[in-house]
Amino acid sequence: MQYALIDGRRSEAIAGARGVCATCNAEMISKCGPRVIHHWAHARKQNCDPWWENETPWHREWKNLFPPECREICHIAPDGEVHRSDIKTPTGIVIEVQHSAMTDAERLAREEYYGNLIWIVDGRSFRKNFDIYHLLPDPASDLARDLVWFKATRPMQGAARGLFWRLSENPGSSKTTNSCVWIHGIGDIEDEVNAAYRGHHQYDWVRPRKTWLDATCPVYIDFGDEGLVRLEIYDASGLSCVRRISKRNFLHDVMVETSARAIGTRFYPIG
Numbered sequence: 001m002q003y004a005l006i007d008g009r010r011s012e013a014i015a016g017a018r019g020v021c022a023t024c025n026a027e028m029i030s031k032c033g034p035r036v037i038h039h040w041a042h043a044r045k046q047n048c049d050p051w052w053e054n055e056t057p058w059h060r061e062w063k064n065l066f067p068p069e070c071r072e073i074c075h076i077a078p079d080g081e082v083h084r085s086d087i088k089t090p091t092g093i094v095i096e097v098q099h100s101a102m103t104d105a106e107r108l109a110r111e112e113y114y115g116n117l118i119w120i121v122d123g124r125s126f127r128k129n130f131d132i133y134h135l136l137p138d139p140a141s142d143l144a145r146d147l148v149w150f151k152a153t154r155p156m157q158g159a160a161r162g163l164f165w166r167l168s169e170n171p172g173s174s175k176t177t178n179s180c181v182w183i184h185g186i187g188d189i190e191d192e193v194n195a196a197y198r199g200h201h202q203y204d205w206v207r208p209r210k211t212w213l214d215a216t217c218p219v220y221i222d223f224g225d226e227g228l229v230r231l232e233i234y235d236a237s238g239l240s241c242v243r244r245i246s247k248r249n250f251l252h253d254v255m256v257e258t259s260a261r262a263i264g265t266r267f268y269p270i271g
């Protein structure tokens, strides 16, 4: 953990120091070796929060993007269940930064417990399994309402470049029907798509970590560059997509919005 209490004050680990855990009041010892990120550990037992994940430099970098008073925040549910979130913003959004794999049961328990929660998933280990394909127009645009896209996958390189059909050319059809239709390529409408672009893309995740596809709270993947991608369902066809959002905009929004779902709803062009 990044913090323990020394004489009642939150303190980062100092070599040789002793403190107490702000959650369970147990004794904590500092770990300040040359090859570990400096941290605190419970002296006599496992971490008091079974949801706690050992901190990696990636965790610490994320926490350090927020003011100290937003990090490692203790929560007590009405029934007395206690957990400690990685980050809680002043507007009440909880952010959990997750490096390891997680079971569906734990994900659901944490989503239910925190409610107004955002996941940030460390995607660096599966980046090579995650392809991001062509732009999609803003799903709220008139253009998007008329188009039905073929799911892009790694083996289907045609659809990966952007294939669609139009409801307006196929009377009686809907986004969920799959009848014989006239197929177009995205090249026919490139300017329109560019004009209506708000960060959405098709993608394919080979051997996905399925729990994140089923999440009920917003999931952002950090591939270690300047942007994040959020997993979304694009439209009534059920097409999955990602939406790109810059870390700068994410960090801005999460400090001012009150709902986890409102992050990135105002679009700022990247660059």
Ligand SMILES: [Zn+2]
Pocket: 021, 022, 023, 024, 025, 026, 042, 047, 048, 049
């Ligand atoms: Zn504790």
